[in-house]
Amino acid sequence: MKKITISDVASEANVSKSTVSQYLNNRFEYMSEETRQKIQDAIETLNYRPNIVARSLKQKSTKTVGVIVANIVHSFSTQVINELEINLHKHGFHMIVCNSNDQPEKEREHIEVLISKQVDGIIVFPTTGNIDLFEKLYKQHFPIIFIDRKIDSLPIPSVLLDNKLASKLAVDAFVEKGYRNIAFITNAIDQPITPRVERLQGFKEAMESYGLSVSKGHLNAVPVNQIQQRLSELFNEVQPDGILVANDRVLIELLSFVKQKGIKIPSEIGIIGIDEVPFASFFDPPICTIEQPFEQIALQAATILVEKIQSQNKTYQEIYRFLPKLNDRDSY
């Protein structure tokens, strides 16, 4: 079960390796129809497939990019991964998917191995713990794009939602229907990641723009396993009439809580969630969501990464913001 190489093809076809190489790279200009045919036949009979590893070594390009996702539990992550695959494939790139699980050490390890594997670029949902590494890569002009999150001190192109607007859309909708006592809740991790921070901030600003109070109790950021408990407290203390949840993961916790306590939506509590979920439209009541244009986001990220790879020293706008869309439904 020996591997067929270009040399085997060459001798089978009675030509030299270089001629076969020409053939493989479609340089037919100076090739006689005869040798061309001979090579083609040889390839067929031997069932030859070029070794891309060898080619990559020579050409310094692997046509492979790394994707490091931070938090696979959000539907946004998987949606983006799927779209990235589609778009990268269009440009002939493969994608190695890694999961940092929001741990900077894992992220660093993945990045280093990916670079050792000579990927042509990476797309990262970055943690906040590897700024030095990202900075080094940036200075080396290594193609890298951030998605979903950004790091303010780094001029690395970042593709993400207009998170503040997302919160504002929700607050606007709530306020227009007469809600005043609105709470915000997000799942927290130990680092200040962009979507959470911006959605919280956007919520606060929008509320203040309406002159509505946002006490400490209105702004909730707790680990996912404490959300149920925090919701209990929230309903006892702040007694909100509306809740904005920061993402689909939190929405699930909230709906679960509401179901369990027999709380009525929207009469007893109004709900709006950031991130569209598959059941939103046929839930009872249908859940109002703020949807991210994940196809556009993934397309943009893939496109600028590929451009960066193909022409190293162009410069790029730093932040690409995409607009959220309100799916107005009867949950508030």
Place this chain on the structure above:
Amino acid sequence: MKKITISDVASEANVSKSTVSQYLNNRFEYMSEETRQKIQDAIETLNYRPNIVARSLKQKSTKTVGVIVANIVHSFSTQVINELEINLHKHGFHMIVCNSNDQPEKEREHIEVLISKQVDGIIVFPTTGNIDLFEKLYKQHFPIIFIDRKIDSLPIPSVLLDNKLASKLAVDAFVEKGYRNIAFITNAIDQPITPRVERLQGFKEAMESYGLSVSKGHLNAVPVNQIQQRLSELFNEVQPDGILVANDRVLIELLSFVKQKGIKIPSEIGIIGIDEVPFASFFDPPICTIEQPFEQIALQAATILVEKIQSQNKTYQEIYRFLPKLNDRDSY
């Protein structure tokens, strides 16, 4: 921005390339503490990282496997991909994810490029259109595992649900509660893929074991975009009291239909779905689902693939079946 190579490290440390290579591969037996330290320093000051492409060329192993998923829209696919990443990473493997979209030509193309990229093995949700290719790979002892689906004529290890039992669990549950007129519905594509066929067959057998009639109208396999229409017909003609849906994608169509028509669950129609969905437990009513142990399935697939890679000629059991679990809830 030149790349640092092993030669650079060698001259920086005043030793030969081979010694550096020894160091890199942890062969310290015959190395003096002094040179060891010199090399370590050189690596640090130069910020050297070995080129894994070059290493792969030499060693004929890329520590990378390909994963070809057929239908990314099913939650099962993404769940499995996530788990595969976790398990493969434990063994030091990276994963290149591709999407065949149930198109044999795309599948073939992906497999061929992956092999050209010298992946050490592949995990496939196979279409039915590349049996010759799979057979060839099998004969070459190329490590390959099927997941979710199998191809009867090929002795390739396949890891999948006991689909017939899944249907049987649902029928048993229905029958026990007094349902008799039960319909089955699945999304169809042009090929006879395993889960659909087996779930349909399992449904039929289970029904027959109870002496219940399964007319043509009870067995529905239609493309996803025609499901709503077929449901209309179903409710007019067969007028089932219970429906078993073959997967989460179809469940969403069904719930959407039911909502739109104002049909009551479970009083007017009982529902059981194969595949657990995130909203099942807090839906109104909670949806009874048959859950696949996707962690176990992914673990098994990753484990035997890695074993196959590491010891080429062991032989494996052909089919690994995993047991479905009924999440009994009030939708029927």
Place this chain on the structure above:
DNA sequence: TTGTAAGCGTTATCAT
């Protein structure tokens, strides 16, 4: 139009 030979960055064999 085709062939020779060097080189990509490693590892492996064999000297020393």
Place this chain on the structure above:
DNA sequence: ATGATAACGCTTACAA
């Protein structure tokens, strides 16, 4: 203990 040297399979000047 360390170093020379030849692979690995391909591309690419350059020569013929």
